Amino acid sequence: LDEYNRIAADFLDKIERELRRVLTPRRPREIYEAAAYSVFAGGKRLRPMLLLAACRAAGGEADAALPFACALELIHAYSLIHDDLPAMDDGDLRRGMPANHIKYGEAMAILAGDMLLNLAYETMAEAVENNGGGPFARAMGIIARAAGARGMVGGQVLDILSEGAQITPDELKAIHSGKTGALITAALTAGAVIGGAGRERAARFERAGELFGRAFQMKDDLLDIESAAAILGKPVLNDEKARKVTYISMFGPQMARGMYREAAESAVNAFRDIGDAYLTAYIGGMIDRVN
Numbered sequence: 001l002d003e004y005n006r007i008a009a010d011f012l013d014k015i016e017r018e019l020r021r022v023l024t025p026r027r028p029r030e031i032y033e034a035a036a037y038s039v040f041a042g043g044k045r046l047r048p049m050l051l052l053a054a055c056r057a058a059g060g061e062a063d064a065a066l067p068f069a070c071a072l073e074l075i076h077a078y079s080l081i082h083d084d085l086p087a088m089d090d091g092d093l094r095r096g097m098p099a100n101h102i103k104y105g106e107a108m109a110i111l112a113g114d115m116l117l118n119l120a121y122e123t124m125a126e127a128v129e130n131n132g133g134g135p136f137a138r139a140m141g142i143i144a145r146a147a148g149a150r151g152m153v154g155g156q157v158l159d160i161l162s163e164g165a166q167i168t169p170d171e172l173k174a175i176h177s178g179k180t181g182a183l184i185t186a187a188l189t190a191g192a193v194i195g196g197a198g199r200e201r202a203a204r205f206e207r208a209g210e211l212f213g214r215a216f217q218m219k220d221d222l223l224d225i226e227s228a229a230a231i232l233g234k235p236v237l238n239d240e241k242a243r244k245v246t247y248i249s250m251f252g253p254q255m256a257r258g259m260y261r262e263a264a265e266s267a268v269n270a271f272r273d274i275g276d277a278y279l280t281a282y283i284g285g286m287i288d289r290v291n
């Protein structure tokens with residue numbers, strides 16, 4: 001456990017420092033302030049932590065992967081700022097603080113999201129320029145595809161279109177795979193590629209990521225009905241308010257809990273097969289998370 005805590009603390013420290021570096025205030029001051037407000041509000045840093053852990057598990061050095069880990073967190077932060085906008089989920093609380101648009105207004109929140117997305121690519125491009133192409137260029141491609149219409153944005157589109165609609169369980173699965181699974185899967189695949197994994201080994205990280213991404217969003221939906229805003233740091237019972245289709249609205253809480261346990265178990269097994277003790281323990285902690 002000591003070894004686990006040491007690695008996790010080291011990764012978190014590296015991630016915070018790199019995020020501070022890329023978000024060093026420049027002009028216009030207002031946009032850096034709005035972007036930093038959301039990035040440093042205290043997220044779990046799940047995606048960068050996964051990317052660094054996958055890189056390490058594949059035999060690489062975390063430092064080389066840092067710009068990509070941070071780029072993913074910047075993309076994630078932008079996606080949450082936009083996700084909370086009144087036109088989308090209309091959430092007023094995020095990471096225990098007023099949502100970005102509540103604090104800075106809708107126009108600045110939209111621009112802060114735009115800025116973070118571009119900063120993510122700038123950060124990755126800089127790393128590719130400094131280190132040459134190869135695995136770094138491949139990692140950038142993996143992240144770019146996962147963030148767009150074939151991944152996170154596509155999932156958000158389906159999520160919005162499904163509000164108040166009748167959809168099938170497979171369609172719900174596709175929403176989860178897109179809006180949440182894609183960035184999580186990209187973290188694992190890109191991390192493995194930077195760490196030196198070959199095609200076959202990287203595919204195992206990808207598969208494990210898909211399973212975990214699905215379980216992670218099921219848990220997110222469960223926490224929306226089971227938790228309290230003070231613990232979660234975001235509004236509870238917001239899915240029903242926004243007329244979202246979730247495993248709970250589709251199957252009821254009892255069955256949804258059972259389905260989550262099954263999904264979580266498949267994910268943990270996939271990571272156990274990859275065979276890295278730190279990564280498996282980290283996933284276990286996220287399965288039991290409370291926020």
Ligand code: IPE
Nearest residue numbers: 043044045046095180217220
């Ligand atoms: C929340 O993500 C949105 C989903 C994709 C489920 P996280 O649960 O990783 O949120 P933070 O980054 O810790 O705030």
Ligand code: IPE
Nearest residue numbers: 079080083089152179180220
């Ligand atoms: C994840 O889904 C959305 C993103 C890709 C940003 P949710 O809409 O359920 O996330 P929360 O519950 O607001 O964090």
Ligand code: MG
Nearest residue numbers: 083088089159
């Ligand atoms: Mg949403």
Ligand code: MG
Nearest residue numbers: 083084089091
């Ligand atoms: Mg939301």
Ligand code: MG
Nearest residue numbers: 220221224239
């Ligand atoms: Mg949610």
